[in-house]
Amino acid sequence: MEKTLKQRMQDDLDLRGFSPHTQKEYLMRVTHFARHFGKLPDKLGEKEVKEYFLHLVRDKHASYGVLNMTYCALKFTRGEGGRSSVYSVYLS
Numbered sequence: 630m631e632k633t634l635k636q637r638m639q640d641d642l643d644l645r646g647f648s649p650h651t652q653k654e655y656l657m658r659v660t661h662f663a664r665h666f667g668k669l670p671d672k673l674g675e676k677e678v679k680e681y682f683l684h685l686v687r688d689k690h691a692s693y694g695v696l697n698m699t700y701c702a703l704k705f706t707r708g709e710g711g712r713s714s715v716y717s718v719y720l721s
Contacts, residue, residue: 634669635660638706658702670706678703 632640635656642652662681663670685691685699 634671642705654698655702655705658699659706662699662703670703 638656638659639652642655647655659670662678663673665681665684666673666677682696682699685696689695691699
């Protein structure tokens, strides 16, 4: 049986040695991102990342900590050679 995207992410977080708290936060942030668009996170690109960060800032008045944790979680899902660069959206 093939693992779900969430299970694969959990495995990767375990392998990288992230704390249980960080794992929970990353999974929650990626889940919120995906639910916002009603799609799996691997089906979303730079346009959606930028739109989501604008939503967090403008509508949710998210703190820097929330933005940073979300950024790190989404960056983690993209990996080093991911198909899109969260950096280019968030830091530009």
